[in-house]
Amino acid sequence: MTNRFNDLDAHWGDKEWAHQQWEGPNGDMNHFGFWGPNGYWGHTGVNGPNGGHWGHTGHVGPNGAWGHTGYFGPAGHWSRSWGWYNGYSPNWGHGRWDYLWNEYPAAMAFGATMWGVNVVDYMFGVDNYYNPYYEAPVSVNNQVVVNYSEPLVGDPSSNEAASGTEDSPPDDTESDPLTETFDQARQAFQDEQFEQALQLTDQALALAPKDAAINEFRGLCLFALGRYREAAATIHAVLAAGPGWDWTTLISLYGNPATYTAQLRKLESVEPAAADIRFLLGYHYLTAGHQQEAVDQWEEVVREQPKDKLTAQLVQMYEPASEPTAQEAAPPKPDLQEPAYPLEKLQGNWAATAEGGQFSLGLKEDDSFTWSFTRDEKPQSVTGVYAIRGDNLVMQPDSGGTMLSTIKLTDDRTLEFTPIGDANELTFKRQ
DSSP states (O other), X not given: OHHHHHHHHHTTTOHHHHHHHTOBTTBSOOOTXXXXXXXXXOOOOSSOTTOXXXXXXXXXXXXXXXXXXXXXXXXSSOOOOOTTOOOBOHHHHTOOOHHHHHHOHHHHHTTOOHHHHHHHHHHTTOOOOOOTTOOSOEEEXXXXXXXXXXXXXXXXXXXXXXXXXXXXXXXXXXXXXXXXXXXXXXHHHHTTOHHHHHHHHHHHHHHOTTOHHHXXXXXXXXXXXXXXXXXXXXXXXXXXXXXXXXXXXXXXXXXXXHHHHHHHHHHHTOSSOOHHHHHHHHHHHHHTTOHXXXXXXXXXXXXXXXXXXXXXXXXXXHSOOOOOOHHHHSOOOOOOSSBSSOHHHHOEEEEEEETTEEEEEEEOTTSEEEEEEEETTEEEEEEEEEEEEBTEEEEEEXXXXXXXXXXXXXXXXXXXXXXXXXXXXXXXXXX
């Protein structure tokens, strides 16, 4: 991790370095967050437009599904490799990260994106996620399956996936209920049996509640049924943790593209266009490659829903870049050579109390850390390694991702902890 700080220190003010450092497979984007080679593993596998067949997995985990190949992401956008999935949209990847990097220089060193920051903040229990369209959880057989008041992020306490090992390939006769059920849901959708498709999708979610592709498909079913507020709530939770589909993927799910066009025109005709309608329109516009039209809709959402931080972030990413001022073009170079405070004053055990509950942080001499908190009366814990340069504390969990924060040691027993972005600040006391 310290190499990242060294690289940033050597290339300070060189925007082209950041651009090249984080160029992604589909253009200008980075891999931080939970997608690409570092996590947001696509959804490839059942017969799809690319002609591939992923086959049976036999492994369905608590936070999604993964297979014998090991193609799973860290706690974030868990998803099986679905073959019909062509990839996340290049338009979703063409957003700007400089608004984040200018304010938090360490974010440039680690290529931080809005998705990565949001997901890790949730993993650490310091997130401020708010879904303005959420009304009720999804239940199957009277059991709650998924709750869209939370982003679609896996449980970092579960190390099953992170330590997943490759098993021998399953026998071709081996049954895979998840694949079979989701295949049936997609076929029903192709046949324009949208209510049946939704019911089958909910059954699939019961097996893989955090699977990003299944949840995004559920949002499409609700859109097709004209249940726009529920669709907006679903897509909001999906986009809080990762980018959306590309156009090829979305339109391939329809037996007749004209059906999608008619459904989109119906959504566009809703009057008055409330925030949920505009949010959903923005999602569809960006997926189809109409970036400015998406931003226009989301800007209206922000005015109507000022607490909707996700949409505000989307606007920041996709609105046209303004010409930087001289100060923005060359911000002061921070001291990234050494920690701002003696390590012996930072290492040890710390505790904090916040509205979300109790938090504990342990910084060990071997550069490992422990972090624990309680969510919904359930203890959560995160372990990994850390590095400190300047006033930046960077923690990389074993389950994936990077927590970026600034710290201030106000006295020998008080440590102020501020995650980058819009997360909750914590004041720790030495134990």
